[in-house]
Amino acid sequence: MIGYNPKDWWKLIFAFHRSDTFRFLLPGIAGVAAYTGVVAYVENDVFHASFKNTTVVHSLVGFVLSMLLVFRTNTAYERWWEGRKLWGSFVNNSRNLALKLHAILPKDSAERETFRVLIINYIFAAKEHLRTGVHVKKLAQTGPYDTDFYKQKKHVPNQIMGAIYQEINNLYHNQNITGDQLIVLNSELQSFTDNLGGCERIKRTPIPYAYSLFLKKVIFLYVFTMPIGFVIEFKYWAIPIVAIIFYVFASIEVIAEEIEDPFGTDANDLPTDIIYETIKDNLEEIL
Amino acid sequence: MIGYNPKDWWKLIFAFHRSDTFRFLLPGIAGVAAYTGVVAYVENDVFHASFKNTTVVHSLVGFVLSMLLVFRTNTAYERWWEGRKLWGSFVNNSRNLALKLHAILPKDSAERETFRVLIINYIFAAKEHLRTGVHVKKLAQTGPYDTDFYKQKKHVPNQIMGAIYQEINNLYHNQNITGDQLIVLNSELQSFTDNLGGCERIKRTPIPYAYSLFLKKVIFLYVFTMPIGFVIEFKYWAIPIVAIIFYVFASIEVIAEEIEDPFGTDANDLPTDIIYETIKDNLEEIL
Amino acid sequence: MIGYNPKDWWKLIFAFHRSDTFRFLLPGIAGVAAYTGVVAYVENDVFHASFKNTTVVHSLVGFVLSMLLVFRTNTAYERWWEGRKLWGSFVNNSRNLALKLHAILPKDSAERETFRVLIINYIFAAKEHLRTGVHVKKLAQTGPYDTDFYKQKKHVPNQIMGAIYQEINNLYHNQNITGDQLIVLNSELQSFTDNLGGCERIKRTPIPYAYSLFLKKVIFLYVFTMPIGFVIEFKYWAIPIVAIIFYVFASIEVIAEEIEDPFGTDANDLPTDIIYETIKDNLEEIL
Amino acid sequence: MIGYNPKDWWKLIFAFHRSDTFRFLLPGIAGVAAYTGVVAYVENDVFHASFKNTTVVHSLVGFVLSMLLVFRTNTAYERWWEGRKLWGSFVNNSRNLALKLHAILPKDSAERETFRVLIINYIFAAKEHLRTGVHVKKLAQTGPYDTDFYKQKKHVPNQIMGAIYQEINNLYHNQNITGDQLIVLNSELQSFTDNLGGCERIKRTPIPYAYSLFLKKVIFLYVFTMPIGFVIEFKYWAIPIVAIIFYVFASIEVIAEEIEDPFGTDANDLPTDIIYETIKDNLEEIL
Amino acid sequence: MIGYNPKDWWKLIFAFHRSDTFRFLLPGIAGVAAYTGVVAYVENDVFHASFKNTTVVHSLVGFVLSMLLVFRTNTAYERWWEGRKLWGSFVNNSRNLALKLHAILPKDSAERETFRVLIINYIFAAKEHLRTGVHVKKLAQTGPYDTDFYKQKKHVPNQIMGAIYQEINNLYHNQNITGDQLIVLNSELQSFTDNLGGCERIKRTPIPYAYSLFLKKVIFLYVFTMPIGFVIEFKYWAIPIVAIIFYVFASIEVIAEEIEDPFGTDANDLPTDIIYETIKDNLEEIL
Incomplete structure (x- = not known):
């Protein structure tokens, strides 16, 4: 995600940012302009067509x-905003879980460290899992949870969450936490998996194929039939007109495509790296 | 569901896919074009009509x-997206339930196998139940849960869920799990039935009859009265114009009809087969 | 609700169904056509008016x-879809409650029968309560729950739910279920009353009076001022034009009125009778 | 709220109800008509203006x-519908709470009366609190809960809810209810305060000032510049035309203003008095 | 937030409020008007252009x-309304938590004071945290919770919530509250952190950069190409016309920018100061 000041109009209007659709569509705009020019030449100067607009x-x-x-x-x-909510929920859950564990576990107990490392690892693994996959070597290690442990399963976040559940269950069995506290901790625990599942759903399910196909066909039909009538009325002025209309319509589709899968590292993607850092800082303060 | 790259414009524009509405509507488009041609001939060349457009x-x-x-x-x-959310919830619930059971049940206990098979069977049965019905022979067997058991009731997923509840209850009665753990496991258990019920609701309740009727009547009225005025202004050019407008309007209705019931095996349906495989892989890793 | 195949275009276009708005609006359409004819005659043939359209x-x-x-x-x-969701929730809750009770209660215990009859009665009473009222004689009887019992209160579903709560409480007092199981059963129990309350809300609160009033006034103003200008441009062709526009606009309002209160027995109402049968079949299979 | 039959078209079209926006806007419509007449006279008859429309x-x-x-x-x-949902939730919660207490408390125990009176008082106080404030003398009295008690705090519903929580806590301390039953009763108890808070939110937060300001300015600009062009084309016919357009646009804003704060006693407000009576009747039947 | 009467049309139409977009956009409107004047002069009086509009x-x-x-x-x-809901939830949660603690804790116990001060401090810190940061000196002190305590962590609300969880846990360990009461208190406790996380999400995530960029570019293109055609048809009348259209379109974008981040002290921001006072008054009445 790019930080920007939404109130700085001039800068935004004349920006020519890497992620700007104008830049991305420039070849297409040039093609549409050239095509319109050819149509204008053929209809007006070759055939002297005069049908009605x-x-x-x-x-x-x-x-x-x-x-x-x-x-x-x-x-x-x-979808973009739901993805943001799910990552916001990661922030809330890890804070609440850490605050609860902070109240329950004695100061400087070994479990504090274990939970802190595992939760931070979970968020890191979730972030990478939604991109190109998790490099288990980048995960922090603590006690028995080393690279070999993380490697055991293909779905690394599930593996870490299994460890967290196991640790909570051990606390319960050793009567370090009561059954009531187990119930109180439960809602945060299951929410992690729900959030990650929600992100996987957004990532793996684009808008139905039929809509993607249909919208592109209609934009194409719309823009490429437009010069036929326009060049008679507007002559060569039709070139900028059709180019602008193509720019406006195609941009909307292009932006939608870009933000539809928001977990990558594109300019308009969600700031999952920054959110991960926030969670890390918070947990290191609390636990 | 078809995997596709939403950013590949040219391929999508000129695609002539089995699920493309253009292909599906081709006979209709040809009919509308022929009808417009006849109207153009009759009005312009027979009656030489000249009323205003x-x-x-x-x-x-x-x-x-x-x-x-x-x-x-x-x-x-x-509806399509709600269906996707319900199937995403199946993923989340089975993961959470498996993670919790993994923490609670001792390694290599027989119950692990029972729960793994039953949960995977539930998802399989849910998928088939939303299509043409469950072939009980395709369900995995474990302990007392054989083909005869699954056959006992017409609603196979309910039968499997009954077995899961029974197994959990046995664990509780034999004090393998405490009352607090029973409460913790409850939310995932009841969510399975809620999800399946949600899918049945989407499948069995199309948009109200009156809207379906009314929309088709208006599209028909709209397209079939259109040539009356257009052929006077556009002559035989009205043929492609009316055909395109029919294509655009009818496509929207046709796509809506197709994605409205998303649990089948059509090109735009939800990838329930793939989601089932995901759940199966996850559970076999965890339990 | 009418079962229909949304993909059967021709049948739907030429259908002249009892619930079709075209049939319902026929007198209005005829009236609008006649009125437009009179305006056309008066303006064109009597006054030879020539102001601009x-x-x-x-x-x-x-x-x-x-x-x-x-x-x-x-x-x-x-509102229609929320009503459908609430009835879907009735399906899910009764299934979940039955599955839980099936796991808890011993086979062939008398309580199984009691709960099965009471839950089915509750759904039946809810359905009738949302129509014209409950005929207590149609309710199944079991043990102390006979016609006299159901009659005691005006709000029959509340009376039945009181009995279900009482039965659950008895199980708890007699230590047939533990406190943990009481908590697990609670969410389904309170959901029944929430669902019925949601349906009552939809039934008793139409769209604000001001909107209903305003929309009808604007449609009236719109259609009845339309011929004034149209008859000059389109002559007697204005008759079908104004009639079609009236048909389209008034239909949307008429369909909205019909589906707004979806618990009756009209063609577009929710299939609460069929849902009741589904719940009945499910419960008889499970309990 | 006004009871009305949404299907009675003629009656609604020619209604001239106290709450009708036509009646409310009549002075404005007359003003706009007069202003348009003056513009028509000045432009056409004084300046003989002829610029293009x-x-x-x-x-x-x-x-x-x-x-x-x-x-x-x-x-x-x-907002209106959310208000209705919150009041529907009051109905559901008081029913569920009453049904649970009915199952738990012995017949004719003094606590039944206490809870019945306190819950009914809470709803009454909530209703009045959302209008002009609570007259504590109108609240029913029971045991220690007399006028002096209700007067103690400015926020009367909070005071009553405090008493309900206290009574539940007493039952728990005296072991009349178990801890499991305390948990089961909790969700209804906290929902009362959530609902009232939701209503206060709707009441105290109108749409942002900037929108209210902007919409009125644009309607004004729109309607008052309209005659400048219209009187040249339509002459004095512009008077009814501009008046109708003003009526349509201003009505939408006026109705939105009226239903935005739905807890009063206006014609389009929610029927909180009737809902209160429903709750009272229900509770007197159950407890 | 500004208090205002939405029904006072004249006052709002002629208001020239500090937060009015008309005032904010005045330089832009003047610029657009001047630009249109120049275009009109150049096209009509210099080039005598005559292409079609x-x-x-x-x-x-x-x-x-x-x-x-x-x-x-x-x-x-x-986003603005979600922010309002989150702050409404702060009101509801602090009331419910206070009411529950009021019922549980003995009158005039020291813990009452501690919880009252901590909850009020939490809301105050949340409010300031969403603006420019918390001045820990402004927080009320009680027992061990003094300025030094609040200073310990950068995220002050988390620090306070940690103290609240700790105090609740102490009550549980000292058996002043039972496990059932711990469960009952849990939902309010975790909701505070969820609400604050929701507000942080809204504050830190503006609408995707691509939309902000694109919308401003299209408004610019739209308004600055408009005079080219308009000045031929409307001559110098194009000046007010283009200025008004710019005012209308740019205002919508400007208002959206302003309410998008609603936790500041601008005219259209949420009344978080007032909500804080409400919570403070309520808690001082209850606890």
């Missing part, structure tokens, strides 16, 4: 297309 | 129709 | 009206 | 304005 | 832009 058709279809693009934007944003 | 009416109605189609798209997508 | 005003207002009708559709559908 | 500008702005008004309508309705 | 393009793009602005408004408002 069909803006009414582009109005009708443009309306449906706009609404579909807003539907697309809404669903992509909702 | 009624695009204003199609604008007014087109606006309402577009908004209704977006309403349709939203509700269909929400 | 006001379609711009109908475009402006038509836009707001369309969006309000979509708002109306959304709220009505959400 | 600016309907394109009003189309552009009208579109944004319509969408903002629908946004306004949606948020106002959501 | 391109309002159709601005209609097409204006439509998409409007819908994106409404999407922007919706998301900003949802």
Whole structure:
């Protein structure tokens, strides 16, 4: 994620950022402009066509297309925001779990260290798991939980969570925590797995194939039939006009595609690295 | 579900996939084109009609129709996404339940195997139950839970869940788990039935009959009255124009119909087979 | 609710079903057509009026009206779908409660029968309570729970739920279930009353009076001022045009009214009878 | 709230109800009509102005304005409906709490009366608290809970809830209820305060000041610049046209303002008096 | 937050409030007006340009832009309202926690004072933490909880919540509260941290950078190409027209930016100071 000041209009308007759709779409915009120029030349200067402009058709279809693009934007944003909520829930759960353990476990007991390391490792593994996979060597080690332990299973976060559950269960068996405290700790514990499962769901399920296919076909149809009528009315002025319309419509689809899977390291992705650091700092303060 | 790269524009635009609405609607599009051609011939070449074009009416109605189609798209997508969430919840619950049982049950105890098989069977049965029904012979067997057992009731997932509850209750009666652990295990247990019930609800309740009826009538009215005015203004060019508008409007309804019931094996359905494999792999790693 | 195949376009387009808004609105459509004919005759043939067409005003207002009708559709559908979710929750709760009791209670104990009958009665009473009231004679009887018992209170479902709570409490007092099991059973028990309360809320609270009043006034204003301008441009062709626009706009309001209160026996109401049968079958299989 | 039959079209169209926005806005509509008449006279008969009509500008702005008004309508309705849900939750909670206490407390014990009176008082106090404040003399008295008791604190519902918690705690201390039953009763108890807090939130937080300001400014700008162009095209016919458009747009804002704070005694407010009576009847039947 | 009467139309229309977007945008509006004047002079009086007006393009793009602005408004408002809900939840939780502690702790016990001070401090620290940071000297002191204690950690609310958990745990260890009461108190305790985490999430995650960038670019493109066509049709009248359109579109973006981060002290921010006072008054009455 990029930090930015949303109130700095001039800077944003003239920004030409790496993640700007204008930059990304530049080849497409140039292609559409060239195509429109060719159509304008052929229709006006070769055939001297004079049929009537069909803006009414582009109005009708443009309306449906706009609404579909807003539907697309809404669903992509909702996925992005749900991903953010799930990572916010990681923050809340690890804080609450740490605060509860802090109250329950005696100061400087070995278990404090174990839980602190395991929870921080879980968040780190979750972050990497949602990208390209976990390098178990990057995980902090404590007691029996070394690289060999983390390697045992393919799903590293599950392996760590299994260790956390095991440690809690040991406390219970050794009567370091009571049954009531076990119940009190339970809601945070199961929430970690729920959150990670939610992120996997967002990552693995893009918008239905039929919508992705259909939206791109309609944008294509819309933009490539547009010059046919426009060049007669606007002559070569149709070139910037069609290029701008292509820029606006295609950008909405492109941004939606980018934020739909928000756990990577792109400019618009969620700041999971920073959230991980926050959790790490918090836990090291508390436990 | 089809795996695809949402960023590969050209491939998607020119795709002619089995699930593409363009392919599905081709006969309809051809019919609309032929009908428009006939209307154009009759009005322009037979009657030489010259009344004024009624695009204003199609604008007014087109606006309402577009908004209704977006309403349709939203509700269909929400059902699809809710279905995905319910299956994501199956993943989370089986992981959490397995992690908890892994911490509670001694290594290599017989109960580990029983629970692993029963939970995997439950998910398999849920998947098949939402399609054409469960073939009990395909379910894994363990201890007393054989084909005869699964056959006893018509609602196979309920039968398996009954066995899981019974096994948990036996653990409790034999004091292998305490009352506090029973409470801790409860939330995952009841969530399985809630999820399956949610899927059955989506499957059995399409959008109200009145909307389905009304939307199809309005699309029909809209497309079949369109050539009357258009052929006078656009002559034979009305043929591709009306065909495109039919393609766009009918596609939205067709996609909505397809994703509304997302538990089958169509191209846009949810990947319940893959999710089942994920759960199976996870459980075999944990328990 | 009507069972139907949403993919059977031709059948739906030419259906003239009892619940079809076209049938319901036929007198209104005829009236609007006649009124438009009279306006056309008076303006064109009597006064030979020639002022300019006001379609711009109908475009402006038509836009707001369309969006309000979509708002109306959304709220009505959400109420319908929330009603469906509440009934889905009845299914899930009764299954979960039955599965839990099946695991706890010994085979063939008298309590199994009591709970099965009381839960099925509760669902039946809830269904009837949301229609015209409960005929206590139709409720199954078991042990002390006979017609006289059900009659004691005006709110029959509350009376039955009181009995279920009492029975659970007796099990607890007689130490047939432990305190931990009491806690585990609690969430399903309180959910029944929550669901029924949710249904009563939907039934008793239509959309605010001001919206219902306002929407009907605007549709009326819109349709009855439309011919004034249209008959000059379209002559007698205005008759089908205005009639179609009236059909489309009024239908949306009429369907919204119908699905807003979804617990009756109308064509678009929820299939509460079928859901009741499902619950009954499930419980008879489990308990 | 007004009881009404949403299907009675004629009655609603010609209703001239006290709460009708048409009645409320009549002075405004008359003012707009007079202003348009003056503009028509000045432009057409004094200056004989002939510049071109600016309907394109009003189309552009009208579109944004319509969408903002629908946004306004949606948020106002959501608040109204959330208020209704919170009061529905009061119904559900008091029923569930009463049913649980009915099962736990022996018949005709003094505590039954105490709880019944306190819960009914709580709902009554909540209702009045959301209006102009609680008259403690109107609260029913029982045992130590007399007018002097209720007067002790400014926030009367909190005072009553404190008493309910105290009574439950006494039952627990005197071992009339077990710890498991305490846990089972807890969810209803804390829900009362959550619901009341939710209602206070809706009551005290109108839509952000900036939107309220902005929407009124845009409606004003829109309606008062409209005659400038319209009177040239429509002459004195502009008077009813502008008046109707003002009526439609201003009504949406006026209704949103009215339902935004739904706990009063206006025609469109929630029926909290009736809900209170329902709860009272239910509790007197159960406890 | 500003208190205001939403029904006072005249006052709001002519208000020129510090937070009014009209005031904020005045320099921009003046700039746009001057730019339009220059374009009008150059095109009409210098070049005597006569190409056709391109309002159709601005209609097409204006439509998409409007819908994106409404999407922007919706998301900003949802964040603002979610923030309000989280602070409402602070009110509910502190009331419920205080009511429960009031019932459990003996009158005038030292713990009452400790909890009252700590909870009030937590809310105060949360409020300041969401602004510029907590001045620990402003926190009330009680027993061992003095300035030095609060200073120990950078995240002051976590430090206070740690103390609250510790105090509850002490009560449990000293058997002043039972395990059942510990479970009953748990839900309020963990909710404080969840609420604060939710607020931090809203504060730290503005809408994706790509949308902020894109929306500002499209508004800029839209407004600065508008005069090119408009000045030919409307001459110098284009100056107020373009200025008004800029005012309307830019205002929506400006208001969304302002309410998106609602925890500051701006005019449209949430009244967290007042909510803090409410909680303080409530707790001092109850505990």
